[in-house]
Amino acid sequence: MINLMELTICHMYPDLLNLYGDIGNIINLKKRCEWRNINANIVNFTVGSDVDLTKTDIFFMGGGSDRGQSIVYSDLTQYQKVLSNAIEDKTTFLAICGGYQLLGESYIDAMGNRIPGLGVLDYTTESEEGRLIGNVILKNHLGLKPETLVGFENHGGRTYHDYDTIGTILTGNGNNGKDNLEGMVYKNCLGTYLHGPVLPKNPHLADHIILTALKEKYDIDKLEQIDDKLEYKAHHNVLDLYGV
Amino acid sequence: MDMRPSIIAGKLTIYGLKVFGMKGTALPCKVAMRLNPDILKLIDLRCKKKLIITGTNGKTTTNNLINHILAENYPNILSNLMGANMPQGIASAFLNNLKEEYDWGIFEVDEGSFEDIVKYIKPDYVLITNFFRDQLDRFGEIENTSKMVYDAIKPLDTTLILNADDPMVVKFKDLNKPSIYYGVQKTNFSSMNQSVVESRFCPECNEGLEYEYYNYGQLGKYHCENCGFKNPDYKYRISSIEYINNSYEFEIGTSPGDSSTINFGYDGIYNAYNCCAAVAFARETGLKMDIIKSRIGNFDYKLGRMENFTYKSRTIKIVLVKNPIGLTEVLHSIANDERRKSLLFILNDNPADGTDVSWIWDADVETVQNIKNLENIFFSGIRADDIALRLKYSGKTVKPELINSNIEDSIEDAMNSAVEIVYILPTYTAVYNTREIVINLINSNNPKIQRFREVLRSKLGA
Ligand SMILES: [Zn+2]
Numbered sequence: 001m002i003n004l005m006e007l008t009i010c011h012m013y014p015d016l017l018n019l020y021g022d023i024g025n026i027i028n029l030k031k032r033c034e035w036r037n038i039n040a041n042i043v044n045f046t047v048g049s050d051v052d053l054t055k056t057d058i059f060f061m062g063g064g065s066d067r068g069q070s071i072v073y074s075d076l077t078q079y080q081k082v083l084s085n086a087i088e089d090k091t092t093f094l095a096i097c098g099g100y101q102l103l104g105e106s107y108i109d110a111m112g113n114r115i116p117g118l119g120v121l122d123y124t125t126e127s128e129e130g131r132l133i134g135n136v137i138l139k140n141h142l143g144l145k146p147e148t149l150v151g152f153e154n155h156g157g158r159t160y161h162d163y164d165t166i167g168t169i170l171t172g173n174g175n176n177g178k179d180n181l182e183g184m185v186y187k188n189c190l191g192t193y194l195h196g197p198v199l200p201k202n203p204h205l206a207d208h209i210i211l212t213a214l215k216e217k218y219d220i221d222k223l224e225q226i227d228d229k230l231e232y233k234a235h236h237n238v239l240d241l242y243g244v
Numbered sequence: 245m246d247m248r249p250s251i252i253a254g255k256l257t258i259y260g261l262k263v264f265g266m267k268g269t270a271l272p273c274k275v276a277m278r279l280n281p282d283i284l285k286l287i288d289l290r291c292k293k294k295l296i297i298t299g300t301n302g303k304t305t306t307n308n309l310i311n312h313i314l315a316e317n318y319p320n321i322l323s324n325l326m327g328a329n330m331p332q333g334i335a336s337a338f339l340n341n342l343k344e345e346y347d348w349g350i351f352e353v354d355e356g357s358f359e360d361i362v363k364y365i366k367p368d369y370v371l372i373t374n375f376f377r378d379q380l381d382r383f384g385e386i387e388n389t390s391k392m393v394y395d396a397i398k399p400l401d402t403t404l405i406l407n408a409d410d411p412m413v414v415k416f417k418d419l420n421k422p423s424i425y426y427g428v429q430k431t432n433f434s435s436m437n438q439s440v441v442e443s444r445f446c447p448e449c450n451e452g453l454e455y456e457y458y459n460y461g462q463l464g465k466y467h468c469e470n471c472g473f474k475n476p477d478y479k480y481r482i483s484s485i486e487y488i489n490n491s492y493e494f495e496i497g498t499s500p501g502d503s504s505t506i507n508f509g510y511d512g513i514y515n516a517y518n519c520c521a522a523v524a525f526a527r528e529t530g531l532k533m534d535i536i537k538s539r540i541g542n543f544d545y546k547l548g549r550m551e552n553f554t555y556k557s558r559t560i561k562i563v564l565v566k567n568p569i570g571l572t573e574v575l576h577s578i579a580n581d582e583r584r585k586s587l588l589f590i591l592n593d594n595p596a597d598g599t600d601v602s603w604i605w606d607a608d609v610e611t612v613q614n615i616k617n618l619e620n621i622f623f624s625g626i627r628a629d630d631i632a633l634r635l636k637y638s639g640k641t642v643k644p645e646l647i648n649s650n651i652e653d654s655i656e657d658a659m660n661s662a663v664e665i666v667y668i669l670p671t672y673t674a675v676y677n678t679r680e681i682v683i684n685l686i687n688s689n690n691p692k693i694q695r696f697r698e699v700l701r702s703k704l705g706a
Contacts, residue, residue: 015444020602021602021605067387152599154600195600197602229644233644237628
């Protein structure tokens with residue numbers, strides 16, 4: 001019955017939240033499903049879309065420009081309840097950078113103004129001087145092998161929270177450049193500052209996301225192995241460049 | 245103003261670099277700039293008229309085209325033709341070509357340096373090509389980049405030459421400066437779908453823009469249902485593009501009755517825009533269309549950006565790629581070429597390339613599927629694995645043995661592959677290297693040059 005598995009992946013606001021190659025995560029998830037004969041149904045959701053969000057198996061939300069994010073925020077508030085229910089019900093969610101910030105309580109900008117977020121999760125992001133830009137290498141807390149995760153960060157906001165995190169920083173800044181931690185984990189919702197895009201060079205993380213969603217839907221606990229030599233070669237190239 | 249000490253220091257540095265066999269289009273002037281930051285002011289004084297070309301893509305080509313056209317009438321032009329487009333690069337061009345007076349100063353200027361440069365060099369014209377995402381890790385978002393340029397133009401007494409097909413550029417009409425618009429009408433190369441997601445929101449009111457067609461990135465015919473923002477009327481426009489014998493033919497003119505056919509030997513709809521920009525500017529300076537037409541027709545690129553070489557009877561073509569729109573358009577134009585071919589991607593992540601290589605995922609690399617007679621794809625550069633991975637996820641089979649971060653070896657392998665044409669697509673910091681390696685390989689394969697070297701060696705007694 002393996003052939004009949006299907007995942008609905010909802011790409012949130014692909015026209016507005018589309019910085020730094022985040023679309024690569026969608027390309028990646030789709031291919032990795034296809035290679036295993038899992039049907040990946042990509043649904044683009046944006047302003048004015050008529051989509052039943054409750055049918056989603058994986059939500060994906062990337063980062064955007066200030067303008068893009070403000071348009072998204074004013075549209076997204078009407079789905080606050082749907083999204084928070086989905087996250088509580090253990091729907092898989094991957095939110096990158098601006099998307100990660102948007103799920104929190106608020107964003108405090110450089111002038112000290114408090115801009116409310118969706119408030120689905122309990123954290124705030126503060127704008128601080130200097131953007132955090134560069135390659136990032138983590139030791140992951142998700143129990144994934146290999147232990148490292150690699151990516152590229154580019155953000156002005158610093159996020160502070162008490163949730164579990166995705167990993168400990170080996171190179172780079174992460175959530176706030178202070179506590180050496182990166183990302184946020186709540187149930188099956190992952191928030192992270194990693195672009196790159198994050199999934200192609202971290203096939204173990206990509207499969208973790210696919211497996212989490214399949215577990216919820218089909219109660220399976222293992223994915224078919226596929227050839228990841230090229231993926232891990234690119235992963236190790238980043239480690240080598242930074243001597244990790 | 246006595247600039248002599250800094251000029252002498254700059255010159256000495258250039259001399260020193262030459263003696264030691266180093267090259268640097270920007271390096272010597274770091275010294276000169278440190279000694280006298282006003283060196284740009286001197287450039288301003290010595291150029292009778294000035295044009296600054298800025299925007300994301302097409303600056304170097306447009307600059308070279310305009311220089312080539314204007315050279316017909318003006319013997320003394322100061323320009324940074326090599327594409328070093330920050331203050332040191334412009335100062336370098338000056339120190340390498342010192343004259344008391346220039347008819348024209350024509351400079352391509354990096355969007356991020358625009359503000360710093362126009363503090364000293366006051367342009368009579370500013371030509372803006374487009375605003376795409378480029379090297380985001382340096383400037384944040386394109387809105388911020390274009391805003392920086394916009395604010396810097398405000399106090400200037402200048403005429404704007406604007407790409408009417410880019411909403412981000414047309415926003416500059418709000419500056420109320422004298423403005424000349426150019427653009428490309430619907431042609432065989434226009435499409436109904438945009439292949440790369442770029443900014444396509446109204447710069448006046450943030451509503452989504454409606455498009456009748458796209459030419460390239462967010463360039464096309466657009467309007468805003470909400471506030472009426474739309475393409476302004478063209479003064480100069482291209483009305484048709486034909487691809488004949490691996491070169492392009494443009495119908496270009498000021499109005500339907502007044503148009504000429506121009507031949508241009510280089511690929512891509514982006515070059516239609518570059519040509520149109522050059523024509524618009526050249527016409528504004530008073531040059532006749534006949535002259536412009538023949539100059540564009542015999543334009544020959546010498547800078548390793550779109551250069552053609554011949555090696556063992558196959559064509560070698562080097563095309564710089566540096567951002568998603570550029571890469572997408574280059575792949576589209578390669579798809580028009582039916583010859584048996586190899587591709588070599590060279591991806592670096594040095595600061596001048598942009599240290600973030602994620603942009604390759606924003607390009608429509610899936611277009612590679614449409615390239616006919618594609619025999620081999622090679623991958624090289626610091627981030628060879630990243631571009632190989634991108635190709636794998638576009639659905640192409642990647643051969644691990646064709647991935648090699650050593651640029652020299654990869655170029656040699658690609659150039660020796662049994663095909664009719666080899667396309668080499670390097671990022672910025674790999675371009676000059678690539679060109680040198682290609683030329684060395686060609687020379688080492690040329691019996692005349694080999695013979696000459698042998699004679700030279702025997703005469704030197706070596
Ligand atoms: Zn509008």
